Amino acid sequence: MSGDGTPIDDIAAEPLLPALLEAVLGIGTELELRPALQHIVDTATELIGARYGALGVVDPERGRLTELFTAGLSDSDRKRIGHLPEGRGGLLGALIKDARPIRLDDLTADPRFSGSLPGHPRMRSFLGVPVQVDTVVLGSLYLAEKRSGPFTEQDQELLGVLASQAGIAIGNARLYGSTRRRERWIKGAAAVTTALLRGENAADALMTVAESARLLADAHAGVVLQPTDEGGMEIVAASTVGDPAGIVGTVIEPGSPVLVQLLGGEPVFIEDSSTDPRMTTHVRSRFGPSMMLPLQSGGKLIGTLALPRRHGGRPYSAVDRLLATQFASQAALALVLADHQHNRERLAVYEDRDRIARDLHDLVVQRLFATEMMLESTRRRAASTGLDELLGRAVDELDSTIQEVRTTIFALQQPPADAPTSVRGKVLRETDGAAVLLGFRPSVHFTGPVDTLVGEPVGRRLLAQLRGALAAAHRREGVTAIEVQVDATAELPDGRTGVRLTVRDDGLREDGARDTTLTWESPR
Structure with a gap:
């Protein structure tokens, strides 16, 4: 004291x-x-x-x-x-x-x-x-x-x-x-549903799911697998930070330990893909923590959504797993709805084409044929005059027209095939996918005949660079505008003509400055 x-x-x-x-x-x-x-x-x-x-x-x-x-x-x-x-x-x-x-x-x-x-x-x-x-x-x-x-x-x-x-x-x-992540996943799932219901084809729809899930989960890759006729599962769509080479087409063979859970519609959570004995594919060495989530709706398994992170990456938390599982359930429902909507639209197109074909056959062809017969009769009566040759040419033209209309009717009755996606279309698809999470649509400008001049290998590298630039912009703070320019007639520093990709955004850089520009060039 x-x-x-x-x-x-x-x-x-x-x-x-x-x-x-x-x-x-x-x-x-x-x-x-x-x-x-x-x-x-x-x-x-x-x-x-x-x-x-x-x-x-x-x-x-x-x-x-x-x-x-x-x-x-x-x-x-x-x-x-x-x-x-x-x-x-x-x-x-x-x-x-x-x-x-x-x-x-x-x-x-x-x-x-x-x-x-x-x-x-x-x-x-x-x-x-x-x-x-x-x-x-x-x-x-x-x-x-x-x-x-x-x-x-x-x-x-x-x-x-x-x-x-x-x-x-x-x-x-x-x-x-946790609240912020939940909000992002909910917004992302709603945006994916909206994007799918806009009427994409099956391949683009799966890529939209893979790309959106990868960005939401901060994963290195987002891939969608679908069951094969042999009882395995094959990667049919892949979105990665870098080059996805060697991923699409990879098959999990029947008998793989992880396959029983996947085909049974059970989620699989893996701490390290490169060492987990359940993983048997050749690409597993690239990845670490991973989630493999069933895409199923109404008891039907559509496929599996896999979200692996880099080897040695941060493990997924319980909140991450819960939100990703909920996203996969909603994405599966959206895929089913989009598929039904696509089928309805195709059916409407078929019905419209059938109607057009019937109208052509019942009205146009019949009238043309009647006109041809009238001209043929007139030509015979005028055989002694100089109109014979002129009327003969008119009959031949009508006959040729009838054959072309019949060919058109046949083509209208065939199911329309999905047109191959061009480089221009793939660029627009990437920016549309980024718009789901950015909250705004990047502006896109093309110079020159991109689809004609840019071949498959260069186009694939260009899309990988674009994907990385959009992902980097998404991680920066305060991004409100992104401008994408693809110039297929650019003059390269060595004097050759090639393709140039420029991506500008107004986000905040690490040095505190605003505006970031990525430029990538390649000979064609």
Whole structure:
């Protein structure tokens, strides 16, 4: 007790209260999660007087650290350490599993200590508290090597206050992020439904689903598989960030472990496609985490939507899986509705063509034939005059016309084939697909006879560049306009004539400037 009866601990705590209040207020002013968490660990390290500090964020599904914010470690320290701990064991694992504070004068003497990573600075004193909301552990906040001696109970209480603020920040950020992702998926599904009901053919409809799902899931690829006659599944549409070469046409052979689930309409979630024994295709080595979702409606399996991320990419969360599954269900329904609508439109076209054919046959051909017979009769009666040759030519012309009309009638009675998609059409399809997520339609300008001059190999590379540029623009902030120009008569720097793709957007770049321009050129 002091002379006025105040406990010594309370006197020691008084100078820290303003700093603690300032720290809590400073945390509250951060709008972004990552800066807020870095501010928390920096504040805790400085306030308690520790040499090192760290705040780890836990993946609630996998029980391991997914991010680690540190204080006191230099860039060279980080390079020496390399891979940061995941918190599966040791003291960090104990903080996650037991969710109770740990205060140690010598962490190396604790039986839970599992050793330090190579290159890690030497540490003795240790103070760690769980970061949690209610009973859910969201991470851990810990300090090491207090400068003025061992950590105290007061240090533990102060660190607990900051950990509670970290828990609130992480919880709010995850809730906000989940809400935003849900909103994006709902808008994306509605936009895809609208796009499909505009009357695309089957191939374009599947590509629309694959492209939209890839962008919404932030996946490296979006592919659609359909059952084969042999009992397997084949990739029939693929949208990728880079070149999709070798993906379309890939077949999952009958007997593959993953095929039973897919054909049964069950979703399949994979942590790493390259190592999962259920994956047997040759393209699996390109990918890491993946979702394979059934496209089914009314008990009928249309196909499977697969959304793989890059090898070593961020795993999908439970929210990601739920939203993607709901999207796949709505996309399947939209595909069925679009197919029915397409069939109705085709039926209407057939009926109209049949009517036209009947009218041509019943009215036009009959009248032409009657006129031909009248002229033929007149020609015979006028055989002795000079009109014979003229009337003969008229009869021949009528006969030729009748044959052409009959050919037209036959063509009208045949089912119309889908016209092949041109380079111009593919460019417009890519920009239409991007408009689904951008909220506006990019403007497109063509110079020269694009479809005539741009061949298949160059056109494929041009579309890959366009797809990447549109995806990059979608990730930039504040994009309100995108201009796409395809010039098939461009003069290249080497003097040759080739094709030039230019994509401009008004988004915010990393350097703070606006307007980004991508230019790609190639000889034809």
